Amino acid sequence: MNCSVALLAIDLSTPATVAVLRASSGEIFCRREIGGGRSERLFAVIMELLQESGITARDLGGVGVGRGPGSFTGVRNAVMVAKTLSWALRVSLYATSTLDALAWGEPHEGVTASLIDARRGQVYLRVFRREKSSLMPLTEPLALSPQKARDLIFRHSAEQGMETALVGTGAHAYREAFEGLGRTADDPYPRPQGLLLACSAAASEGPRDPLALAPLYLRDPDAAPRASGSGRGKGECL
DSSP, X not given: OOTTSOEEEEEOSSSEEEEEEXXXXXXXXXXXXXXXXXXXXXXXXXXXXXXXXXXXXXXXXXXXXXXXXXXXXXXXXXXXXXXXHHHHHTOEEEEEOXXXXXXXXXXXXXXXXXXXXXXXXXXXXXXXXXXXXXXXXXXXXXXEOHHHHHHHHHHHHHHHTOOEEEESHHHHHTTTTTTTSSEEOSOOSOOHHXXXXXXXXXXXXXXXXXXXXXXXXXXOOSXXXXXXXXXXXXXXXX
């Protein structure tokens, strides 16, 4: 991706609203807000970044998004906003995993395990090997129990013979399960710079089709779909 092109990247996969704008000049503007109201705040945050940078939405040359895994509502909303902006502004769309964004934001040379709390006694996991400016995935994104995640991290750490860093909300939610594997990063949320780097890395694979891009779901949502024909009331669409 041409670094002289203005790029906006967003992520709502965790309890953090993360947005970063790299202007065509290379200057970086970012916001990260922890807590509720992520979807409601996203457009306001985007507007704040545009105003701070002194550019308009029409000046953007690309949009990036963390497409999960994570909060189903947050992931879905972030992906939809990114797709809409890309389509409306006719700019390139780049997508990365939030697990990749976490790893890119952790300045650790060695094995990095990105872990997001998946609830229901599971974590989302991806393991990487980091050397200087290179980040190589050792696994695909997975949904595992903390014990299975621990075993997988331990195996890759032993194979690589390198120190391990654990990052993400999953590392904090199940801290006892991962005790002794390595250092747990204090910051459990994606960093704006990590999101920007992950989207830049994803750009090497080319832009995504705004109509085809889907959130990265590794399991079914907590809310079960309503059975066909059940609870249909007067005036509801068929």
